[in-house]
Amino acid sequence: MKLLLISSSGGHFNALCQLTSFWQNHDRQWVTFPTATTRNYLAQEEVHWAFGPTNRNLPNLCRNLGLAVRIIYQERPDMVITTGAGVAVPFLLFAKLLGIKTIFIESFTRVNDLSLSAKLILPCIDVLYVQWKQLQQRYPQAKLIEVLAQ
Template sequence: MAASFGGHWVELQRLSPLLDVAEYEFVSTAEQQNTSATYYLDDFSVRELWRGVRQLPRAIGIVRRSRPDLIISTGAAPGLLVLFAGFLLGKKTLWVDSIANCRRLSLSGRAARLFASQVLTQWPELAVGRVRYLGRLL
């Protein structure tokens, strides 16, 4: 499970107890925030892709070490990077777009549509094409 610190992290924390899984590990930013994350990436935005490209080997290493059956992210760009690393390694991936994006998918969510196994929105009117609505986290 991967998310940037802040609202994305809060949504991921609300989602995790709803899952019927034996164990999970968290990837986040903001190591100094004392999160329950096992792995950390530096924060960056999709508009700063060069920062993400530099961290791609690290994200691939995280996915290889943790050997997940499924990777879930609520965003933002660092979570998208972990999903992309999972895609490259043939893992199932799930993007849950933030509830804050009520008019259109986030930029990261639009990118996730290109490779994620599944993309979810928290607004029924945004469920178009490969994007599905299953409910809200808040």
């Protein structure tokens, strides 16, 4: 299975790295921001560096949409997985248009409401995972990650 793993740097990247047992045996590519941590951790991985910042930044949204179109069209992943944040939106949108399975894993810090990225892209997500029961109750289409749920 070909995976495209997408996250911003920092906590979102760390959350995706915690899923190593899932993605380590699959053909994969990454999309994230170039920081000392991501460059070091992904030194042996195939990485596409995204344009940042993405918070309410229309020029970088457009650049990342172009990057998404190029990567997804060329690589044709079987699944796009993200832990957020804004960098994932254009990738999930384009992946959904091509019929590629999309998975959004909401941050552990989101207890009562979804992130802006998740809200924006909710119609394009095949599976939304949340880590709190109260968030799943608010969004019944979400699946609860029981291991981390409190």
